[in-house]
Amino acid sequence: MKAATPEAVPIAGGTDVMVELNFDKRRPPALLDLGRVAELSGWRTDDGHVRLGATVPYARIVGELGDLLPGLAMAARTVGSPQIRNRGGVGGNLGSASPAGDAHPPLLATGATVELASVRGVRTVPADEFFLGPKRSVLAADELVTAVTVPSAAGPQQFAKVGTRNAMVIAVCSFGLALDTGTRRVGTGIGSAGPTPLRAAAAEDFAAEVLPWDDPPALTDEVAREFGELVAAAATPIDDVRGSAAYRRRALSVLARRTLRWAWQDVRVR
Amino acid sequence: MRVNIEINGERHTADDVWPGESLLYVLRERLGLPGSKNACEQGECGSCTVYLDDTPVCACLVAAGQAEGRSVRTVEGLGTEDELDPVQEAFVRTGAVQCGFCTPGLIVAAHELVHRSPDATDAEIREALAGNLCRCTGYEKILDAVRLAAKGVQR
Ligand SMILES: Cc1cc2nc3c(=O)[nH]c(=O)nc-3n(C[C@H](O)[C@H](O)[C@H](O)COP(=O)(O)OP(=O)(O)OC[C@H]3O[C@@H](n4cnc5c(N)ncnc54)[C@H](O)[C@@H]3O)c2cc1C
Ligand code: FES
Ligand code: FES
Numbered sequence: 001m002k003a004a005t006p007e008a009v010p011i012a013g014g015t016d017v018m019v020e021l022n023f024d025k026r027r028p029p030a031l032l033d034l035g036r037v038a039e040l041s042g043w044r045t046d047d048g049h050v051r052l053g054a055t056v057p058y059a060r061i062v063g064e065l066g067d068l069l070p071g072l073a074m075a076a077r078t079v080g081s082p083q084i085r086n087r088g089g090v091g092g093n094l095g096s097a098s099p100a101g102d103a104h105p106p107l108l109a110t111g112a113t114v115e116l117a118s119v120r121g122v123r124t125v126p127a128d129e130f131f132l133g134p135k136r137s138v139l140a141a142d143e144l145v146t147a148v149t150v151p152s153a154a155g156p157q158q159f160a161k162v163g164t165r166n167a168m169v170i171a172v173c174s175f176g177l178a179l180d181t182g183t184r185r186v187g188t189g190i191g192s193a194g195p196t197p198l199r200a201a202a203a204e205d206f207a208a209e210v211l212p213w214d215d216p217p218a219l220t221d222e223v224a225r226e227f228g229e230l231v232a233a234a235a236t237p238i239d240d241v242r243g244s245a246a247y248r249r250r251a252l253s254v255l256a257r258r259t260l261r262w263a264w265q266d267v268r269v270r
Numbered sequence: 271m272r273v274n275i276e277i278n279g280e281r282h283t284a285d286d287v288w289p290g291e292s293l294l295y296v297l298r299e300r301l302g303l304p305g306s307k308n309a310c311e312q313g314e315c316g317s318c319t320v321y322l323d324d325t326p327v328c329a330c331l332v333a334a335g336q337a338e339g340r341s342v343r344t345v346e347g348l349g350t351e352d353e354l355d356p357v358q359e360a361f362v363r364t365g366a367v368q369c370g371f372c373t374p375g376l377i378v379a380a381h382e383l384v385h386r387s388p389d390a391t392d393a394e395i396r397e398a399l400a401g402n403l404c405r406c407t408g409y410e411k412i413l414d415a416v417r418l419a420a421k422g423v424q425r
Contacts, residue, residue: 018331021290022311081401
């Protein structure tokens with residue numbers, strides 16, 4: 001379908017596309033309305049994973065996937081406004097590939113994969129290999145994002161974002177965290193603090209190693225602080241109108257520390 | 271292209287539509303329904319809020335072609351000149367309308383909220399209206415209006 005009219009612009013919720021069209025930044029010869037493609041508009045569970053169709057709007061992720069994908073649902077809840085959440089979804093967030101996209105940190109933290117399809121076939125790409133730079137990704141001109149496959153939560157997950165007010169903010173920086181209490185792994189995702197969303201591999205390894213998984217006592221301040229600093233060190237932020245690089249690093253270390261505390265509290269009460 | 275949309279219960283057809291123009295443009299400029307307001311055209315202000323198949327959306331962010339064959343309800347479809355919808359009535363009674371530019375979008379968003387969750391808390395009301403900006407009222411009177419409208423629905 002995309003191959004037949006390669007210059008057609010895919011449109012899902014339109015919350016990024018229509019802003020560009022309304023301001024004449026783009027005048028494509030045709031639009032490809034993905035909202036009419038039934039296969040993209042649902043989700044199902046599959047062997048410990050959720051296969052989430054590209055056009056499922058954030059409002060449904062919040063309403064239906066809070067238990068299976070808590071990190072993504074938390075992030076979805078912070079997107080725009082009710083009207084935006086009723087339309088926009090993960091496929092469009094990936095299509096735009098903004099480093100500030102709120103779906104990205106939870107996808108990285110959970111080790112999700114992105115499914116891409118064209119007439120040439122279907123391929124899957126790990127979420128942390130999907131992004132190439134600001135608004136650039138591995139998505140080819142003739143490809144569509146059909147779904148993301150996200151492991152169902154196997155432990156507490158968190159998402160936190162710093163913005164200038166409570167509603168309708170683009171993240172100054174954001175952080176997603178996923179603990180897997182079975183395999184004792186820690187996943188991270190940093191948003192808006194680099195040319196692409198990023199994982200903090202050193203912080204993941206450190207936390208997986210030192211967290212007292214067997215008999216979880218309270219988290220020590222040293223572990224939380226070290227984790228926060230390793231997350232901040234993984235970021236490569238820039239100065240822009242929304243915040244300075246130094247502020248973003250500082251804010252990220254606070255978000256990381258805080259979300260690890262919240263998540264660990266959940267581990268202890270389970 | 272030709273676009274067929276059911277609006278406020280009636281079938282409407284617009285011709286020579288560019289597929290990328292917005293539903294808001296089609297409503298206002300092609301079909302003579304100026305109730306939904308055009309302020310920002312980027313999803314920020316909510317003054318263009320309409321129901322698209324029962325879900326509140328910004329009409330400025332829906333492509334005309336995406337509305338083909340679907341049903342839209344605008345502020346014009348909520349009440350009549352002789353008999354206002356209870357949400358409209360509540361906005362008038364509480365003085366929640368000043369310049370009125372934000373009002374049509376707020377009425378649609380508030381209408382959806384009070385029907386979905388008539389006993390919404392203040393926090394839930396604020397959350398539901400977070401996508402609707404008002405420069406005039408400072409929102410207190412709007413909260414009063416929604417509380418009053420919700421009472422009407424509960425009864
Ligand atoms: C007022 C407002 C507030 C916002 N707030 C936030 C926020 O808080 N956080 C946030 O992350 N974003 C925010 N956004 C941006 C936007 O809502 C998100 O990026 C959203 O996820 C886009 O999804 P969509 O379905 O609307 O995408 P669309 O606008 O339909 O598409 C976006 C891009 O992806 C392409 N595309 C869409 N679907 C596919 C697909 N399946 N395969 C390949 N390419 C595809 C399109 O061609 C386009 O380039 C906001 C936007 C507005 C207008
Ligand atoms: S005109 Fe559509 S949100 Fe402002
Ligand atoms: S009454 Fe003027 S913008 Fe709300």
